[in-house]
Amino acid sequence: MNMLKALFQLLLVFCIQASSANDWPKFDLTRTDQLKALNAQAIDISHDPVYSSAKKYQAYALADILSQLSITGDQDAADWVIVFTARDGYKVAMSYKDALSEPGFIAFKDLAAGSDNWQPFQFGKKTITPEPYYLVWPKAGLDKWQYPWPFQLTSIALEPASSYYGKAAPANIKNADVKKGFVLFSRYCIRCHSVNLAGGSVGPELNIPKNISEYFQENELSGFIRNASTYRAGTQMPSFENLLSVHDTQLIIDYLKQKKLEKDP
Ligand code: HEC
Structure with a gap:
């Protein structure tokens, strides 16, 4: 009986996903x-x-x-x-x-x-x-x-x-910097990193259970994001030095800090 119920729920989930994807x-x-x-x-x-x-x-x-x-x-x-x-x-x-x-x-x-x-x-x-x-x-x-x-x-x-980005998207988009930061994050970062478990898994999750800003020194974050290899030898994270200015990385950090207030695993 329980098995049947589980199977039914599974089917229901698939149906919901299929119909929303087709809309x-x-x-x-x-x-x-x-x-x-x-x-x-x-x-x-x-x-x-x-x-x-x-x-x-x-x-x-x-x-x-x-x-x-x-x-x-x-x-x-x-x-x-x-x-x-x-x-x-x-x-x-x-x-x-x-x-x-x-x-x-x-x-x-x-x-x-x-x-x-x-x-x-x-x-x-x-x-x-x-x-x-x-x-x-x-x-x-x-x-x-x-x-x-x-x-x-x-x-x-x-x-x-x-x-499309689900729980990684900012719920508060009234803040223009957070909105711009998310545009950059979705362009350069989300294929490897998840936020609220939505996104890629090549790099670590950046919000659950702790937001990156809760344990990573904020004044080092921008430098790390622009050029991770100057912090960690052999890192798999590409350099963004030529693509992102310090201002751009600050916008990404504004977005990431906003997600600290929107934890939703
Ligand atoms: C090709 C995959 C890839 C992309 C794209 C990528 N990263 Fe990473 N990132 C990683 C990997 C892998 C690590 C962890 C291990 C390491 O340093 O190699 C990492 C580590 C990090 C860390 C440190 C996390 C910790 O707890 O140590 C931060 C912060 C970070 N990335 C932010 C970003 C941001 C912001 C972007 C977009 C500008 C980005 N990453 C793009 C792969 C990626």
């Missing part, structure tokens, strides 16, 4: 009828980070896909993220506002690959291709954290940042 506007890249209505074009990439070389792709403009996904009411684009989902379920999010500000493309064919559509590349120990869809940015020198290059994509969805 957000989504473009299914596997539905070719939707794609065929768009204009394909050849684009040049001078600096493809996956192949470390110049590339030419056949692609659809991301803006054309986004124009089919509209956000409801008078909501601010800055409060939404675009969620790119790959074939294996891996998700990458970026700010909707950023995506509207730079021309991105959804590539579906490598023009040097002949009839195969794609050329293979080394990914860890595997040899894979970006098939079926790959997000690329023709403008050289864009920040790859802000403008990610995910591949093997199957869908593109719009979702409020507060929903």
Whole structure:
């Protein structure tokens, strides 16, 4: 009996998750009828980070896909993220506002690959291709954290940042610095660190049970975040010195300190 009850509850949880995930506007890249209505074009990439070389792709403009996904009411684009989902379920999010500000493309064919559509590349120990869809940015020198290059994509969805990041999102967004700090944290940190157990697990959780500001000397925090290797030899945390100013890290710290008041494991 108890087992049945547990099973039922589990099913219920799955149903709730499935229905809330489906509520957000989504473009299914596997539905070719939707794609065929768009204009394909050849684009040049001078600096493809996956192949470390110049590339030419056949692609659809991301803006054309986004124009089919509209956000409801008078909501601010800055409060939404675009969620790119790959074939294996891996998700990458970026700010909707950023995506509207730079021309991105959804590539579906490598023009040097002949009839195969794609050329293979080394990914860890595997040899894979970006098939079926790959997000690329023709403008050289864009920040790859802000403008990610995910591949093997199957869908593109719009979702409020507060929903996608869940309990890591600040409940108090009246404070402009906390809000800006969270934008930076979600761009550079959340893929490795969780806050209130929401986020990545490569690095440590930063709020539960103790907030980082409760045991880490605050005047050292900014230095650590900008360049962890000057504190710990062999650290796995990348350097953010060239991407984040001292002011930026202070905004991230403002956000993290706000979460001390919003502990919710
Ligand atoms: C690629 C993964 C990765 C990213 C991205 C990353 N970190 Fe880390 N971080 C780690 C790892 C791993 C550790 C812990 C061990 C170490 O020092 O290598 C760590 C440690 C920390 C610590 C010290 C925690 C403690 O209790 O010792 C803080 C604070 C921190 N990171 C904040 C940040 C912030 C803020 C960002 C975004 C600007 C960020 N990290 C981005 C991987 C990451």
